Amino acid sequence: MDDASSALRDLLLIMARLRGPDGCPWDREQDFASIAPYTIEEAFEVADAVERQDLVALQDELGDLLLQVVFHSRMAEEQGAFDFAAVARTIGQKMIRRHPHVFGAAEMRDTAEQNEAWEQQKEAERAARQEIGTLAGLPRNLPALVRATKLTRRAARIGFDWPDAEAVLDKLAEETAELQAELAAGQRDRLADELGDMLFVLANLARKLDLDAEACLRGANAKFERRFRGMEAAAAADGTALADHDLDRMEDYWRRVKATERGA
Template sequence: MSRLHLVGLGPGAAELLTLRSWELLASGKPLRIRDPSQEAAQTILARGFNFESVSETDPEAIAASVIRWAKRCDSCVYAVAGHPLEAPEAVPILRAAASAGVDVAVEPAVTEVDRLPAADPMTGTFAGPPAVRGAIAFERLVAVMARLRSPDGCPWDRAQTHVSLAIHLIEETHEVLDAIDRQDMVDLEEELGDLLLQIVFHAQLASDAGAFEIGDVVEELIAKLVYRHPHIFGDVTVGGADEVVANWEWLKHEQKGRTTRADGIPKDLPALLYAHKIQRRISGAGRAWKASTQHLSTLVDAAASAGGPEADSVFGDLLFEVVALAQQAGVDPEGALRRTATRHLLDNAGGAADGLVQFPTPPSD
């Protein structure tokens, strides 16, 4: 018996397609689309999926054409805008299929009612269309990751652990930073997605182990944001951004029950970022570390004549002071040095095809 899948393309954006709909549309089964100009349909077609359009306009005529087509296929997909049962031809298709011996599977879809935003009782915030689209897309991403990790999923994904994925988390983070440095919004969109994948991947591993789920991660984050923004979600009054940072640091210290300012600073941070974080902690509540160009000049003089065992400490003090001055100027020292190093690399590439410095060819004997 032939099987006809009635697929709904949802109210518009492709982000609102269900995972099942995506699977069927990308399955390679014969595909007909009622309205190829619909937003989600355009996104699908941009991926190169083969499809047939519908020339008929009368619902009964469409139904008759679809059933004749379905009988020639083992399994096929007919896609319409919105929910499949909202299409005018839906009932005629179901009626004609029963007498033609075609098995019809109606695939649920998001409707306009399903996507109506609502106020969050915890925060009083209103989830508008971008938030709704993001939430639905995120739900699909989590479902895809669970599928990849399922018993009949991808062998590579199933073999991964938190440890084996750590290097990918670092790589994706640096690729995000690179896109930011290049101010490339197209790459940034893609790299943020790759970074998000790592977060969802780790959460799925934890879920498989019974430790926590992605929902726990998100709820913990929401609770943290609400708790550390009492000037928004409470009755605290602040005079500016500096007080916001001060409150954040104090609330973080209280919430985590830290006993010293050194608690919670990762030792494997990049050196400049490590120094930056230590200065913020020691200063207390986000106030800038006391630094001056006069002190920097003194350290430069000391470094110029330093040698032997003392050189390490002297240059360390010099770099620490530079980090403090950068912080006072509102500059990220880690990012500034990375961008400057990249600029020097490109300035000295010498037109090499691979973008790297070409060393002179050694003279022949």
């Protein structure tokens, strides 16, 4: 603990120096809005390291993410709003408040009960902040699939939900038909609206299947990238470039790569 405290103290001093009169011009020019995109980027890089099970990269990326917390806290301290210690105290108090079965007398029999108690505590906290309504307090800049899941999970808590995954699939078929009907007209705003409805329903389908929609899409992205690189490698092994082939030949390479994966 002493080592961690010392390292954190050093980091706070480094940031204070960077933001000071004799510090780095770039760091001194930043504000909350300019730093926020980096904060989001670093969080995704942490998730990427976890997904790749790369603990060396994870250590580095967690440091980058911690720097973002320190950076925001330092800017707030300069304005007299709060400092890093206040941030740490606030989250510590929140963890104690949200875990009465660990730090209090409450008893939890299973994870489901704990999750329900967690949501009830969060609702109480939102009410205390006068955030009124079932959907209150959800950040608008969450990844769209994540926010769609959270919105409908909140709605489901008061009974506004499909009964099962089959019902969601029926809704998906309905939305697909509506998109097909708009294709002939070709109006971009209508197409965007109908495609958005389809994506929203797909996020709900993932929720009903107890799957993470964002993780599912990341997996699909990785699979496509892996197979496309395999196509390029197969074409190179034939002494050609993939771009030199027509679509039928590219499809042949795609099928070959898929067959190789399945065989493996």
